[in-house]
Amino acid sequence: MKPTESPVPEEAVEPIVAPDPLPAPTTESSLPEDRQAGARKLTPRKILLLALGLILIVVFSGWLTERHVRSTEAIIDGQLSLRPVGEVAPDFRLKSTDGRETKLSDYRGRPVIVAFWATWCGPCIHEMPELLKFYQEQGGKVELLAVSIDDGEQDAKDYAHYKHLPFPVLYDGTKRVAAGYNVEGIPALFVVDGNGTIRAHHEGLISSLDTVLQADIDAK
Numbered sequence: 001m002k003p004t005e006s007p008v009p010e011e012a013v014e015p016i017v018a019p020d021p022l023p024a025p026t027t028e029s030s031l032p033e034d035r036q037a038g039a040r041k042l043t044p045r046k047i048l049l050l051a052l053g054l055i056l057i058v059v060f061s062g063w064l065t066e067r068h069v070r071s072t073e074a075i076i077d078g079q080l081s082l083r084p085v086g087e088v089a090p091d092f093r094l095k096s097t098d099g100r101e102t103k104l105s106d107y108r109g110r111p112v113i114v115a116f117w118a119t120w121c122g123p124c125i126h127e128m129p130e131l132l133k134f135y136q137e138q139g140g141k142v143e144l145l146a147v148s149i150d151d152g153e154q155d156a157k158d159y160a161h162y163k164h165l166p167f168p169v170l171y172d173g174t175k176r177v178a179a180g181y182n183v184e185g186i187p188a189l190f191v192v193d194g195n196g197t198i199r200a201h202h203e204g205l206i207s208s209l210d211t212v213l214q215a216d217i218d219a220k
Helices: 033-041 044-064 122-138 153-163 176-180 209-218
Strands: 093-095 101-103 112-117 143-148 169-171 188-192 198-203
Touching: 093 169, 112 122, 122 143, 122 209, 143 153, 153 169, 188 209, 198 209
Parallel strands: 112 143, 143 169
Antiparallel strands: 093 101, 112 188, 188 198
16 A cells, blocks of 8 residues: 655745846936936046136136246246346345345446346256356456345345355345346346446356356457
């Protein structure tokens, strides 16, 4: 006799459940409207326009804040619209950093180099040791007047004291003297002969400075 088979209760059979379908890849069209707008914002064209706009803002801001007398770092052996050679050098009276008054016409009879500079001007600081060397080599035959156009007189005083500059360091706080010489960039050098006439002028860094200045002074 076969054993009696017990029926399996229906509730004991677990139904087979199909796995949830994988989510479809997100596309711009499937995003909410506010996110679709955000996704369309940064197109290559808009990124380019934004970059150009930022560049224009930076350039315009730099133009607005540019100093009236600027550092001509990019000018080498250049000459801009300074006082023409052959004109009488405008006379001036300025106080030196040690408190003494100095007048250009007091040096008549000797060549004078009038050097416009500032402590914030990198090329000026680079050039100053060359000027000092040339001045010392001349042994008193050539005078040097270093006219600072710094925003504060103390900056020029500190530099002159720190470097032990032996020539007069003058302060042109109002830029009046620089304007009288039509200085548009610094460093700017004027070679004035013993009669008070401008024999040469240079704006920007000068290669072989001692040779150039010597030729200016020796020129008749």
